[in-house]
Amino acid sequence: MLLILCHLHDVDAAWLCQRLQQADPDMPVLIVSMDELLFAREVTHTLGRVGNDFSITLQNGRRIEKNDVSVVINRLYHLDPVVWKQTDPRQYQYVSQEINALYLSLLHTLEAARLYNPPTPVSLGGRHLVLAEWQLLAVRAGLPISPDWPPPEDTQFVVPAIPDVRVLVLDGQLLGSIPPGITAEACLTLARQSEANLLELHFLQQDAAYVFVGATVFPTFHHYGDELIHLLINRMSNGSDLGYTERIAHPAFA
Amino acid sequence: MVLTWGIPSESPIRRLLDELDVLEQPYVAVSQRHFAETDLNLTIDAVGNLGGTLTYQGQTYPLAEISGVYLRLVDDEVLPEFQRLPVDDPLRMHTRRLIQHLSVWSEWAGCRLVNSMPAMASNNSKPYQAQFIQQHGFLTPDTLITNNPDRVMDFCERHHNRVIYKSISGVRSIVQAWNPRTDAEKLALIRHCPVQFQEQVDGFDVRVHVIGELVLATRITAQATDYRYALHQTGESATLAPYELEADVAASCVSLSKALGLNFSGIDLRISPTGEVYCFEVNPCPAYTYYESYTSQPIAAWLAEYLSGHDNYYRRVWNV
Structure with a gap:
């Protein structure tokens, strides 16, 4: 099963789910929202000598077992137990920390190769760097940045919501058109240095040249269309990437 | 030069500064409470090397001269000087920017760092940390996390x-x-x-402080479920004494600490009656003075040697 975890407003997660199901109706794809996790009928996570495990039973009765999950695409950035806001603020904060700590550990039981955008202790939403860090790493990777470093904290003045060019690095493969003056190797190096297996890089045109302005582990999936869908289906069906060597390439791509 | 950042009157920082004095190592001790008199200006060169200056109470220090950093930050919101600021006071923005710049610089400048801010977050989830603990040869107690009473x-x-x-x-x-x-x-x-x-795991508790490649272990004897609250739980205080770890256990402590990105950590072990070694938790910002005050173990001294890159640290590592 390919499991997409997301927030209710995440249209790109919904797009991804729909397009994967259209491309391969036999491929099990499940999209689960933050709210479904928060209101799960049961969540159980165990650690011990016999191994680490989890199971989640949603309110609709759907059960998610660790061993049924081949790949997770994590689009959660924080689980917010909103119903607890009715209580004492300290209680709400406590529950919020407990639930996020639980899901960090629960997702960490999956091997790294099965988890796109793995959560970190800093953020359930994966690799969390401030803009100054992304740009610092970009320079180290060989990407040009604007000379005004570090950028001001109020990013709306330096980074527009829609970049001029965006490219996606997924498991060391580059999707999208690289802007002139930028090398694929530098983009791949940035993803590698930032330890992100799913990273969207943003560029702005300044005068005649393009500069790197930032990156996100929450890519706009629809921007990459069929190229991304094919790559993900290939990842799902090519067992060597997931440690299931008995699986062979998906018939559509064999 | 060593940089400490936090509340200098707090015992872990105070003890470290004492030991830096003994070693005659230069340091600058930034008090978080003096955020209005503190500034960090960061620069990068063409290949991404970090530089810049720290200004503190009227003095300016080139960041290139700082080779060791000890962070023991408190939340700005608890500082009386910060609380008194109006919500729109530019000093609030300055303070947030200061900590952000400190985080960026300390993370990527390549100094000896105790400890990296993201690495200190690992004990935000005990079961997450437990999975690293298991990978380094320690046992962890059988654990269940659930919302199902059955x-x-x-x-x-x-x-x-x-x-x-x-x-x-x-x-x-x-x-x-x-x-x-x-x-x-x-x-x-x-x-x-x-x-x-x-x-519940039977046995006695051992707190291991890992300092770079070195370890200092302390045995704790208490009847309480949680020895930190022994007096409250049992009416009797815990007793602490230096403890000699098996070499392989010490090596596992060092590798675990490294895997979590921590150059200084406090690891909580329990040794069962049959000699099995359980690990409960790794503390990324240990209040080590509690253990030092009972045992006189040289935790602050070794930490000072590590942070200043003193020859003594390397002599201890190489056992010469």
Whole structure:
């Protein structure tokens, strides 16, 4: 099963789910929202000598077992137990920390190769760097940045919501058109240095040249269309990437 | 030069500064309370090397001269000077920017760092940290986290009711022993927030402080479920004494600390009566002076040597 975890407003997660199901109706794809996790009928996570495990039973009765999950695409950035806001603020904060700590550990039981955008202790939403860090790493990777470093904290003045060019690095493969003056190797190096297996890089045109302005582990999936869908289906069906060597390439791509 | 950042009157910083004085190593001790007189200006060169200056109470220090950093930050919101600021005071923005710049610089400048801010977050989730602990050869107690009361009852039965419960996150909580009579009645409440239960492990506690490649271990003897609260829980204080770790256990402590990105850590072990070594937790910002004050172990001294890159540190590592 390919499991997409997301927030209710995440249209790109919904797009991804729909397009994967259209491309391969036999491929099990499940999209689960933050709210479904928060209101799960049961969540159980165990650690011990016999191994680490989890199971989640949603309110609709759907059960998610660790061993049924081949790949997770994590689009959660924080689980917010909103119903607890009715209580004492300290209680709400406590529950919020407990639930996020639980899901960090629960997702960490999956091997790294099965988890796109793995959560970190800093953020359930994966690799969390401030803009100054992304740009610092970009320079180290060989990407040009604007000379005004570090950028001001109020990013709306330096980074527009829609970049001029965006490219996606997924498991060391580059999707999208690289802007002139930028090398694929530098983009791949940035993803590698930032330890992100799913990273969207943003560029702005300044005068005649393009500069790197930032990156996100929450890519706009629809921007990459069929190229991304094919790559993900290939990842799902090519067992060597997931440690299931008995699986062979998906018939559509064999 | 060593940079410390936090509240200098707090004992872990104070003891470190004492030992830096003994070593005659230069340092600058930034008090978080003096945020209005502190500034960090960062620069990068064409290949991404970080530079810049620290200005503190009228003096300017090139960041290139700082080779060791000890961070023991408190939340700005608890500082009286910060609390007094109006919500729109530019100093609030300045303080946030200061910490952000400190985080960026300390993370990527390549200094000896105790400890990296992201690495210190690892104990925000105890079961997450436990998975690293397992990978480094330690046992972890059989653990169940659930919102299903029936599973808890089964778990407690399987462990003959010798079970404790505690927080999942880094929220400081007092470890409580499961009481089948009184706690079973409250179990329905976990439906609303999952709770962590663990088998109770017999044995004695050992706190291991890892300093770079070095370890100092302290044995703790207490009757309490949580020795930090021994006096409160049992009416008797815990007793602490230096302890000699097996070489392979010491090596595992160092590798675990490294895997979590920590150059200085406090690792909580329990040695069972049959000699099995359990590890409960790795503290990324240990209040080591508690252990030092009981045992006179040279934790601050070794930390000062590590942070200043003193020859003594390397002599100890190479045992020469």
